[in-house]
Amino acid sequence: MISISLTPLRTLVIGCLTAAGLLSSSGVAGASTMTRAPSQEARPPYSLLQMNVCSSGYAGCYARTQYPKIVDEVVERIQANDVNAVTLNEACSGDVAEIAERTGYHYRFATVIYNGAPLACKTPDGRGEFGNAVLTKEAIRASEDAPYSVFSGTEQRRWLCATTARGVDVCTSHLSTDGEAPGTTNSIQCAELARLLASRGRPAIFAGDVNRRSSCAPEGQWTLTDAAATQAPGIQHVYGNLAAPTLELEPATYTDHDALVVRAGLPK
Known part of the structure; x- marks a missing residue:
């Protein structure tokens, strides 16, 4: 009888299986797996970016914008997050038109009246x-x-809502800064905002700098805030009636408020 050693043959077979990816390091056959980053298709179907861009040229925070770098940052965040909607506070109409042109987005702008007239951005x-x-x-x-019924100082405060072809109302506002105690201008504006949002008869999402920590959301709508932000925490809010919202905070480089990105599902 001729004796043949099987060791070299076994080694050769195992080597071939391993090279073919059919054998794991433990010697058990199986399929390989790959971890992939979530695709954009897996994200909830509606998303929004909120930023206070401090762009008037008058406020103390304007130096932080290093204009026009703040405009570039807004464009980059829109493109990176691929959002359906953007809400901007303390913006300038010309800058918004440029952002819309660079991103291909549609836009509406609400001019704030200051000392009885529109305020021209400067510097x-x-x-x-x-x-x-x-x-x-x-x-x-x-x-x-439209404006709120009251405002403090010389700056009129307004709300803005746009209805999209997708049947979603997107709203924003920037409320007064005199505190949120009962009877303040801010608290009155907050109540008017709640009534406005409650009256929307379709899927709706609001985002803005409300200059308060307690919510203005009407009954039945959720509230998300930037309470965990690294800059001016707690005063930018998002309200809505979309499904299962999630919030991401992004530290901003060229403004004194962080950016909020909210993703949610549309009601069926």
């Missing part, structure tokens, strides 16, 4: 008027804005 001049904006990836079918 540099020629950037349009001061106010708040809504930008959307989908076409805007209708929009409306």
Whole structure:
């Protein structure tokens, strides 16, 4: 009888199986797995970016913007997050038009009245008027804005809502800074905002700098805030009636408020 050693043959077979990816290091056959980052298709179907960009040229925070770097930062965050909507406070109409052109988004702008007239942004001049904006990836079918019944000082405060072709209302506002105690201008504006949002008869999401920590959301709507932000925490809020919202905070480089990114599902 001829004796044949099986060891070299076994080694050869194992080596071939291993090279083919059919044998794990433990010697058990199985399929390989790969961990992938979540695709954009796996994200909830509606998303929003909120930023206070401090762009008027008058406020003490303006130096932080290193204009026009703040405009570039907004564009980069829109593109990186691929959001459906953007809400901007303390913005300039010319800058918003540029952001819309660079991103391909549609927009509406609400001019804030200051000392009885629109306030022209400065340093540099020629950037349009001061106010708040809504930008959307989908076409805007209708929009409306109006002042609150009261305001403190010389700056009128307004709300702005845009209805998209997707049937979602996107709203923003920037409330007064006189505190949130009962009877203050801020608290009155907060109550008016709650009534406005309660009256929307379709899926709706609000985001803005409300200059308060307690919520203005109407009954039945959720509240998310930037309480964990690294800058000016707790005063930017997001309210809505979309499903299962999640919040991501992104430290901002060229403004004194962090950015909020909210993702949620549309009601069926």
